[in-house]
Amino acid sequence: MALDKPAPDDAGGGLIRFDSLAGCLTGAQKPTVWSLLVTVFGDLAQDEGARISGAVLGRLTDLIGIKPEATRVALHRLRKDGWIDSRRNGRSSDYFLTEWGRAQSAAATPRIYATTPAATEAWLVLTDPATPAGAKETGGAWVASSMLVTATRPDPEDRTLFATRLDAGDAPAWMTAKICDPVLAHLSQDLAARLTALDDALRDTGGLDCLQITALRVLIVHGWRRIALKAPALPDHVFPDAWSGAACRALTAELLQRLPRQALADLEGAAAP
Amino acid sequence: MALDKPAPDDAGGGLIRFDSLAGCLTGAQKPTVWSLLVTVFGDLAQDEGARISGAVLGRLTDLIGIKPEATRVALHRLRKDGWIDSRRNGRSSDYFLTEWGRAQSAAATPRIYATTPAATEAWLVLTDPATPAGAKETGGAWVASSMLVTATRPDPEDRTLFATRLDAGDAPAWMTAKICDPVLAHLSQDLAARLTALDDALRDTGGLDCLQITALRVLIVHGWRRIALKAPALPDHVFPDAWSGAACRALTAELLQRLPRQALADLEGAAAP
Numbered sequence: 001m002a003l004d005k006p007a008p009d010d011a012g013g014g015l016i017r018f019d020s021l022a023g024c025l026t027g028a029q030k031p032t033v034w035s036l037l038v039t040v041f042g043d044l045a046q047d048e049g050a051r052i053s054g055a056v057l058g059r060l061t062d063l064i065g066i067k068p069e070a071t072r073v074a075l076h077r078l079r080k081d082g083w084i085d086s087r088r089n090g091r092s093s094d095y096f097l098t099e100w101g102r103a104q105s106a107a108a109t110p111r112i113y114a115t116t117p118a119a120t121e122a123w124l125v126l127t128d129p130a131t132p133a134g135a136k137e138t139g140g141a142w143v144a145s146s147m148l149v150t151a152t153r154p155d156p157e158d159r160t161l162f163a164t165r166l167d168a169g170d171a172p173a174w175m176t177a178k179i180c181d182p183v184l185a186h187l188s189q190d191l192a193a194r195l196t197a198l199d200d201a202l203r204d205t206g207g208l209d210c211l212q213i214t215a216l217r218v219l220i221v222h223g224w225r226r227i228a229l230k231a232p233a234l235p236d237h238v239f240p241d242a243w244s245g246a247a248c249r250a251l252t253a254e255l256l257q258r259l260p261r262q263a264l265a266d267l268e269g270a271a272a273p
Numbered sequence: 274m275a276l277d278k279p280a281p282d283d284a285g286g287g288l289i290r291f292d293s294l295a296g297c298l299t300g301a302q303k304p305t306v307w308s309l310l311v312t313v314f315g316d317l318a319q320d321e322g323a324r325i326s327g328a329v330l331g332r333l334t335d336l337i338g339i340k341p342e343a344t345r346v347a348l349h350r351l352r353k354d355g356w357i358d359s360r361r362n363g364r365s366s367d368y369f370l371t372e373w374g375r376a377q378s379a380a381a382t383p384r385i386y387a388t389t390p391a392a393t394e395a396w397l398v399l400t401d402p403a404t405p406a407g408a409k410e411t412g413g414a415w416v417a418s419s420m421l422v423t424a425t426r427p428d429p430e431d432r433t434l435f436a437t438r439l440d441a442g443d444a445p446a447w448m449t450a451k452i453c454d455p456v457l458a459h460l461s462q463d464l465a466a467r468l469t470a471l472d473d474a475l476r477d478t479g480g481l482d483c484l485q486i487t488a489l490r491v492l493i494v495h496g497w498r499r500i501a502l503k504a505p506a507l508p509d510h511v512f513p514d515a516w517s518g519a520a521c522r523a524l525t526a527e528l529l530q531r532l533p534r535q536a537l538a539d540l541e542g543a544a545a546p
Contacts, residue, residue, distance in 0.1 A: 124399075124435070124437075126397075126417075126420065126445075126448070128445070128447035129417040129418070129447070130447060131447075144399075144402040144418070144419055145402070145417070145418055145419075146417055146418075146420070147399065147419070147420075159445055159446060160445055160446070160447065161445055162397070162443065162444060162445050162448060164397075164437045170435065171435065172399075172401070172432055172433055172434055172435050173432060173433070174401035174402070174403060174404075174433070175399070175435060
């Protein structure tokens with residue numbers, strides 16, 4: 001795997017502006033590289049046949065502050081794990097999602113890019129304590145033994161269950177803490193603050209080239225993805241008070257509209273030596 | 274403790290009628306004697322200063338089919354346990370509830386003689402699983418870990434609890450079975466059938482003397498007492514389908530009206546040798 005070196009110098013103003021914008025999102029902490037690359041492929045190259053050159057990947061990760069060696073190691077790991085594959089293309093290589101990787105990306109896409117909550121209703125379901133429920137696949141959250149919170153109303157004819165709707169303010173703190181642990185709620189608060197700062201700083205995209213727009217876009221999607229995929233598919237009103245997922249979702253959607261997905265051909269053109 | 278012997282022979286017709294009526298209630302099974310005597314004292318001699326002679330106790334227990342020796346043993350046990358005390362009265366003894374025994378009887382009386390359900394509303398309360406609730410004194414039923422069914426609505430301001438009203442048909446079978454176990458529900462069905470049979474057979478109290486009326490009354494109260502005091506103070510609609518407590522309560526109230534409490538002086542007169 002040969003990665004092209006990033007362009008040795010950049011037109012000063014655009015890069016300074018990009019760094020200050022990207023700084024809103026990353027702070028001092030750099031994302032896990034292989035996970036960030038999953039976000040890159042999911043955002044840019046989920047279509048069948050879509051490929052990204054080593055040059056584009058090198059430029060994007062460099063913008064985000066990732067060293068070429070770390071990118072190489074992460075690409076190797078993703079190939080080994082079956083997420084991506086590569087093809088030689090002249091002096092360089094192109095990378096693309098495997099069938100399995102595309103399926104994983106497609107499954108996560110609705111949650112990450114949703115502009116509306118994953119669900120609008122929550123149901124508290126009490127199951128027979130003598131019959132351990134194996135129904136972990138409901139997409140809800142078990143808040144205690146025999147107590148499930150789910151977005152799907154159970155069949156009212158099912159006389160083995162007790163079910164009642166949870167409206168805003170119904171769930172006590174111990175229940176909301178089981179639906180979303182305090183660490184995840186705190187992460188969502190942190191991200192909401194960062195996205196708000198970016199939203200304030202990004203009055204226009206002037207001075208940003210297509211690679212910088214894409215790098216910002218990737219950082220936004222990645223920040224929200226790490227939270228959205230860990231949260232159960234339940235309405236925001238059953239989350240803890242600290243949960244800021246609704247704000248993250250709205251800011252992500254708005255920022256991604258202002259930082260639209262760039263054509264792969266344009267990115268390749270910009271990254272070409 | 275000297276118990277007078279029962280009158281050696283009785284006016285035939287009245288006794289035959291009594292036996293067939295009492296047979297509706299007892300079937301082949303005789304009640305536990307000391308427990309039945311608690312019912313006798315609670316029904317006849319709960320007032321301060323009220324006493325029952327050995328003669329009356331002997332006649333009542335004999336009518337119910339209890340041997341004099343068994344009555345003597347039971348009275349001894351009740352004295353030893355602090356329920357009752359006795360005073361010599363000429364050749365015989367009088368028996369009466371202790372202060373403690375009167376307090377126990379008074380506490381149980383509302384449940385036993387109630388003509389209305391112990392409660393009209395039921396609330397399902399979910400408590401924090403991390404905080405074991407010691408609130409067993411609520412009078413409700415714990416249907417699972419952290420799940421209480423109670424007649425009292427919790428303070429809506431208490432944000433540590435989730436509470437919702439349980440209406441008719443809301444509670445699944447596993448929950449109603451925890452509120453009232455199947456054995457107790459079956460006992461209530463059996464008693465309701467017996468009380469219905471007695472209700473049919475007892476078109477009038479003609480031919481029954483005051484001791485016989487009292488013995489029937491005691492059997493009715495005793496049958497219902499054993500069930501009513503074991504059931505939680507919750508509305509009938511959260512009990513299992515088999516639960517017939519509402520029928521027992523209504524039949525008991527109706528039969529006791531037709532078999533009114535007899536004056537102690539009249540009983541003493543009838544039992545006098």
